[in-house]
Amino acid sequence: MTPPESQHRALLQAIVDTARAIFGAAAASVFLHDEERGDLVFEAVSGAGSDELVGRRFPAGTGIAGSVLATGQPLVVEQVEQDPRFAREAAEATGYVPRAIMAVPLVAGGRPLGVLSVLDRRDRSRSALEEIELLGLFAEQAAIALDLLAAVRLAGEEVASPATRLVAAVDDLEGARRRSAERLLESLAELLGSES
Helix, strand or coil: CCHHHHHHHHHHHHHHHHHHHHHCEEEEEEEEEECCCCEEEEEEEEECCHHHHCCCEEECCCHHHHHHHHHCCCEEECCHHHCCCCCHHHHHHHCCCCCCEEEEEEEECCEEEEEEEEEEECCCCCCHHHHHHHHHHHHHHHHHHHHHHHHHHHHCCCCCCCHHHHHHHHHCCCHHHHHHHHHHHHHHHHHHHHHC
């Protein structure tokens, strides 16, 4: 694995680990859209299924994640069994069937790259709107990471620290959300600084 790819994976892993911790979720994941094959691919997973899922594929139109990718709209589904978009067979194939899903699209340059999702969150102290906004912040960070990796692959240059590009998004946050985002930025800066 080349250094930019390892940085990319480490950054995405930090995002799903932090998202899972903030929401007290059973799992969090990043799916990327493989346009050539028409699949969504598990790129980073934290929690339930993390050992087996990275690299696993399913058709891009499948399930709630596929719906979020297709529409570009975030979703909060509290009872997945009652939602017609839920693909139970695909969930069973992963070894974990969630009860609730919150998912947001990953978008860079107006192009859908994938989906960030949180499964079975236990922390319900915020409103659904606050939760989806917070998850959206992580999606923006993941999209920036993916955009930077694409630029590195094209230019063959070293990855610049994405933390400086994320500061503007953190400035508008308050309280615990801001502190959590600042901790994530600090850990990302340390992680990427140690790789260079």
